[in-house]
Amino acid sequence: MLVSIYRHNPETDTKPVMQDIEVDIPAGKDLMVLDVLALAKEKDSTIAYRRSCREGVCGSDGMNINGSNGLACITPISEAVKPGGKLVLRPLPGLPVIRDLVVDMAIFYKQYEKIKPYLINNDPAPAIERLQSPQQREKLDGLYECILCACCSTNCPSFWWNPDKFIGPAGLLQAYRFLADSRDTATTERLAGLGDPFSVFRCRGIMNCVAVCPKGLNPTRAIGHIRNMLIPQCR
Amino acid sequence: MVGSDTNFSRSGSWDWIMQRISAVVLAAYTFCILGSFIIYPDMDYQQWYALFESRTMRVFSLISLGALCAHGWIGMWTVSTDYMTSLQFGKVATPVRWLFQAGCILLICVYLIWGIQILWGL
Ligand code: SF4
Ligand code: SF4
Ligand code: FES
Numbered sequence: 315m316l317v318s319i320y321r322h323n324p325e326t327d328t329k330p331v332m333q334d335i336e337v338d339i340p341a342g343k344d345l346m347v348l349d350v351l352a353l354a355k356e357k358d359s360t361i362a363y364r365r366s367c368r369e370g371v372c373g374s375d376g377m378n379i380n381g382s383n384g385l386a387c388i389t390p391i392s393e394a395v396k397p398g399g400k401l402v403l404r405p406l407p408g409l410p411v412i413r414d415l416v417v418d419m420a421i422f423y424k425q426y427e428k429i430k431p432y433l434i435n436n437d438p439a440p441a442i443e444r445l446q447s448p449q450q451r452e453k454l455d456g457l458y459e460c461i462l463c464a465c466c467s468t469n470c471p472s473f474w475w476n477p478d479k480f481i482g483p484a485g486l487l488q489a490y491r492f493l494a495d496s497r498d499t500a501t502t503e504r505l506a507g508l509g510d511p512f513s514v515f516r517c518r519g520i521m522n523c524v525a526v527c528p529k530g531l532n533p534t535r536a537i538g539h540i541r542n543m544l545i546p547q548c549r
Numbered sequence: 550m551v552g553s554d555t556n557f558s559r560s561g562s563w564d565w566i567m568q569r570i571s572a573v574v575l576a577a578y579t580f581c582i583l584g585s586f587i588i589y590p591d592m593d594y595q596q597w598y599a600l601f602e603s604r605t606m607r608v609f610s611l612i613s614l615g616a617l618c619a620h621g622w623i624g625m626w627t628v629s630t631d632y633m634t635s636l637q638f639g640k641v642a643t644p645v646r647w648l649f650q651a652g653c654i655l656l657i658c659v660y661l662i663w664g665i666q667i668l669w670g671l
Contacts, residue, residue: 471631472631474636475630475631475632475634475636476630476634509560509561509562510559511559511560511627512561512630513561514561515561515562515564515565541565544561544562545562545565547562548560548562548563548566
């Protein structure tokens with residue numbers, strides 16, 4: 315199988331290039347894209363990419379696979395490429411490239427940090443734990459599962475245009491995760507930090523984020539919930 | 550990247566609500582105008598004039614004109630802060646954006662004043 319890989323070292327190269335490598339796929343096997351990358355790396359050990367868990371849990375191998383963002387480790391080549399086609403691997407779009415498929419995620423984490431991704435509750439802690447009813451806990455389903463792979467935010471045009479001001483789908487999903495948590499008491503402060511024209515309202519609801527989330531999460535819906543919480547506040 | 554916000558409300562919620570309300574007003578006005586063409590298929594200048602003689606129609610037109618201006622401004626401001634940033638224009642992004650926004654404001658003011666003049670026959 316022909317694999318085309320984005321190669322770039324900003325320290326020495328002026329322009330990125332696509333490098334074609336022929337990789338032998340064991341007959342009758344449907345490998346994951348990450349396995350194919352490993353085979354390509356056997357041929358050229360200078361290819362750089364991130365990976366860790368190789369089972370869709372750590373979120374480190376988000377990349378652009380044949381035009382669509384996804385985790386290389388859980389994307390089978392049969393799903394990514396048409397039979398006989400070429401596998402094209404590029405870094406996540408919109409973030410600065412450090413080397414080949416490795417991008418600088420600093421601005422992505424900065425947006426995540428902005429939404430204060432931790433429980434805020436200054437009430438005296440109970441003896442054992444802060445309890446939640448099953449119904450209250452249920453509200454966090456579809457929110458807490460995010461692995462911060464950045465596939466969604468780097469697939470979002472609004473995040474491309476204003477990565478410093480628009481929180482992006484990943485950050486906003488987590489913002490709602492804490493807004494929806496019955497144990498969190500900082501709802502008003504959280505909302506106050508989101509009401510400007512950029513943080514939340516740059517979302518145009520085109521659901522590019524939903525289309526690529528490898529965990530099947532729905533940031534657009536969470537953003538809608540945040541908006542519904544923000545609107546009554548403006549008077 | 551966009552350095553400074555030049556929109557008037559400085560509240561995303563407010564812009565969002567305004568954009569929706571003005572859209573509804575504009576849709577209603579469009580239906581109203583189209584409807585009058587259907588009711589009077591061969592409308593002549595006199596009938597058209599009479600239509601705008603009524604105070605209701607004038608006020609409705611004025612409100613719609615205001616809605617158009619608000620809708621246009623929020624839309625153009627958003628477009629300019631998406632597509633006229635340092636990503637696309639480098640160092641001159643901010644002057645370019647301000648120039649564009651100033652042009653939009655000027656145009657909107659002209660439309661508003663012109664519209665009022667037409668409607669109230671000044
Ligand atoms: S919402 Fe999905 S795509 Fe976005 S960072 Fe979380 S897991 Fe990744
Ligand atoms: S729905 Fe919103 S957050 Fe998701 S990709 Fe579209 S603009 Fe971005
Ligand atoms: S290697 Fe951990 S998610 Fe792919």
